[in-house]
Amino acid sequence: MADLVVETTELAKTYSDLLRRRSTQALAGVSLEVAPGAIFGLLGQNGAGKTTLVKILLGLVRPTAGSARVLGSDPGDPPARRHIGYLPEQMRLPEYMKAESFVRYMGRLNGFDGVILERRIPQVLERVGLAGEKRPLRTFSKGMQQRLGLAQALVHDPDLLFLDEPTEGLDPIGRKQVRDLLVELRNAGKTIFLNSHILSEVELVCDRILILDRGQVVRAGSPREFTESTGEYKLRLRNPGEAARAAVAAVDAEAKWDAHGCRVRLGGVPELNALIDRLRANGAEIEAIEPVRVSLEEYFIQVVAGRES
């Protein structure tokens, strides 16, 4: 496998509407490098350029400028695409087919055939929870279609996966199963590009995140970096009394109190430990201490709103 799974340099795409003499810039100079064996989250508002970026990497859309390499080849190179799995956001499934024949067809389009394919089909269908499903696809619910979409993306055991909203239409258990599957695939050395609007999910599974806004990369990093501690801690105390309040006021006069404890801003871990010592010395009973973090959703909204303002 190539050292970098995906590499883009100043990738740009402008959609032109010649009839209306209008053009829309979907991507404006995106450069990124993705190493193998990670789950890579693509975040952005609708129209931020996420799908265009993925489509360029799949060779479905031609870039206006810049360059891209996927698995060491040009995007759209058929032999390289045999190592890529793709779950599009919108799928139109052939109504008359059944799960098995559909996955078989998709596998064959990737040059997979024979005994290996026949062995692989029940495995992937079982993995996505569609084992033994014999009904025609027209009777499939949205959730089942989504599971089938995952199965077709996995049938040829790809090294790189592009998944556009893979948990859309799934119930909470189905979402958990998909998250577990993604982690399992990552642990097996696969690289996964995940497009999702469910940021809590992205936060749970992604190793790296890229935030796109109006075709540009505005932030890139790990979820941990984005959701780092705010310097505040939540203290939960049993029967917080005057002595406890005094101990807290000594380090943060503006601590916010409620019936169960307080939210206090501290300079760091040494200050936190000093506060704990003081509280214990004052006879306070500490039930829990929790650092206050920004959720990925809050961070995303801050970033996007900040750019818009």
Place this chain on the structure above:
Amino acid sequence: MRAVFFHTLRESLFRRVGMVFIGVGVLLFLVYVWSNRFVTQPDGSVIVRAGSNVVSAETFFRNNLEGLLGMTASLWMPLGLFVAAPLLASMLEKGWAELIFSKGIARWKLLLARAAGATAVFLFALVWLSAGPALYVWAGTGLSPQNFFIGLSLVLLSYFSVLALMTLVAVAQPNTALLVIVAFLQLVVSRVLNNRDIMLYEVVSWEWARAAIDWLYRLLPKNAELQFRAVNYFRYGVIPDWWAVWSTALFTVAAFGAACWLLRRRNL
């Protein structure tokens, strides 16, 4: 490519039109066999009982197969093209195109396999509608249908040319209704252009317009002429002028080539 080809056949059966087309072909073949009986006379000659009529084998062979050829070109071929239209358009429908064109197979292979699948449906129907009856007549009369089959190959060329045009249009605008209109228009326009001296030049007097019409005639497939050539070949065994044949073949290759090139560059 094989997978796409067989998937196209399967889809055509599901879409009913393909199934109905082939089903009608089988039914008409059975009716043909049932209504035309070959009887060997004591002197060894063969007569044909076609309903209440009795004709000599030669007369039946000449009239019946000529009619079959004409019907293939003017009725079965347009029907075959109408069956192909949804198969060509559906390949590029949103949600399906992303799925199949992201796979490890070249776009041109997907396109040509699709066109081949659509052609196969037409050929299956033709086996019953044209080839079957011709072989039945051959078995009954002993008269070789070689000229009939060469004539039929000219009709097939005509089919391929319109299919290529539809494929080209489908890549730019995948819409079934539009493709049906394009096929229908091409068949009508080829007839008009072939007779442009009497149908157009009497009302079009501008030189530049006549020149444009001439160019249009040269560029587009000569479906009407091919039908005429097919029937003529069956009658006389000669093609007096190959212009319609080679120019249509050239158009077919160019249109399929252009469709593949356009599809390669198309954003999906």
